[in-house]
Amino acid sequence: MALKPEDEKEAIEFLTRFFGGTASVLTQMATDWYAQEHPEAQANFPYTRPHENLPAYHNMIVSGISIGEALLGLGIEEDPLKVLEKLDSKTKEGLKEFGKGLRKFGEGGVLYTVPRLTRIAIVRNIELVPAEAKGQQEKPSQPTGGRGRVIKL
Amino acid sequence: MVEQKEIEEFVIRFGGAMKGALESAATEGYFKAHPEAHGKFPYTQLHPNLCPNDNLLVAGLAIPLWVIGALAEEDGKKKGDIKARELGKNVEMFGEGDVIYSGNLALHHSLIRTISNTWPTVNTFPLERSVGGSRRKTGGSPAGGSPGQRTDVGHRIIKL
Numbered sequence: 512m513a514l515k516p517e518d519e520k521e522a523i524e525f526l527t528r529f530f531g532g533t534a535s536v537l538t539q540m541a542t543d544w545y546a547q548e549h550p551e552a553q554a555n556f557p558y559t560r561p562h563e564n565l566p567a568y569h570n571m572i573v574s575g576i577s578i579g580e581a582l583l584g585l586g587i588e589e590d591p592l593k594v595l596e597k598l599d600s601k602t603k604e605g606l607k608e609f610g611k612g613l614r615k616f617g618e619g620g621v622l623y624t625v626p627r628l629t630r631i632a633i634v635r636n637i638e639l640v641p642a643e644a645k646g647q648q649e650k651p652s653q654p655t656g657g658r659g660r661v662i663k664l
Numbered sequence: 665m666v667e668q669k670e671i672e673e674f675v676i677r678f679g680g681a682m683k684g685a686l687e688s689a690a691t692e693g694y695f696k697a698h699p700e701a702h703g704k705f706p707y708t709q710l711h712p713n714l715c716p717n718d719n720l721l722v723a724g725l726a727i728p729l730w731v732i733g734a735l736a737e738e739d740g741k742k743k744g745d746i747k748a749r750e751l752g753k754n755v756e757m758f759g760e761g762d763v764i765y766s767g768n769l770a771l772h773h774s775l776i777r778t779i780s781n782t783w784p785t786v787n788t789f790p791l792e793r794s795v796g797g798s799r800r801k802t803g804g805s806p807a808g809g810s811p812g813q814r815t816d817v818g819h820r821i822i823k824l
Contacts, residue, residue, distance in 0.1 A: 528677075622761055626681045627769075634689055637693040640696070641699070
């Protein structure tokens with residue numbers, strides 16, 4: 512079943528936004544991976560927090576990257592500095608289309624990362640209730656007992 | 665020029681994504697505050713490589729709004745009712761924002777688990793949410809993570 516041109520356009524726009532969000536997921540995973548590979552980096556910027564109940568700086572940076580993408584796309588699309596004036600109309604049209612796509616891609620990233628920051632901030636403000644406080648016995652989930660010390664950074 | 669309409673559309677989508685974030689914060693907060701819920705539905709997994717079921721529920725809650733909005737818009741188009749069409753479109757966009765957020769949330773949490781389970785010897789990722797790690801087991805360590813994983817970014821284990 513073939514889609515109507517306007518439905519096809521909407522589908523492409525949705526996919527662009529969704530993959531913008533996915534790109535942010537991958538960026539987030541890359542920063543997390545780096546922290547795991549380099550434990551010494553965990554105490555340093557950007558793996559620190561402005562406040563213990565707020566998300567870490569690296570989460571904010573990932574969010575900032577997607578905001579930057581959206582703004583860059585908007586800048587290319589709008590061309591407020593008239594940089595594209597000298598180009599021929601075909602190239603200009605192509606760049607404007609690219610700018611529009613980039614803006615939507617960045618928008619998708621913003622739609623994932625900014626609400627995620629909110630969620631992290633909310634969850635960090637909820638106190639962790641130890642199982643013992645509720646009269647429950649828990650199995651240890653990590654084999655660190657007796658062999659190491661966990662230090663909250 | 666970016667039209668006023670496009671700005672409004674972004675705000676509606678953002679509202680939808682925030683709804684998804686608040687839902688996942690609610691399920692996560694409940695998990696953190698109620699240790700007795702650990703290991704019980706929805707804090708279980710269909711498969712060790714998949715995200716917890718509460719994330720799937722949050723993603724699932726986004727879809728009805730999206731579908732209802734699309735159907736209402738179509739209905740409005742057929743009837744020539746501009747108001748119903750606009751309302752349907754707005755509901756669809758709200759749902760779309762929610763789907764973009766929660767779909768990527770489920771994808772993120774599934775990818776972390778899949779990679780960690782596929783290459784357990786490789787230093788991969790901390791579970792994104794510190795309490796997420798205890799979902800596979802019954803325990804709930806504040807540091808999170810399963811035996812195959814290192815602690816989350818907020819902690820450091822010093823070997824004695």
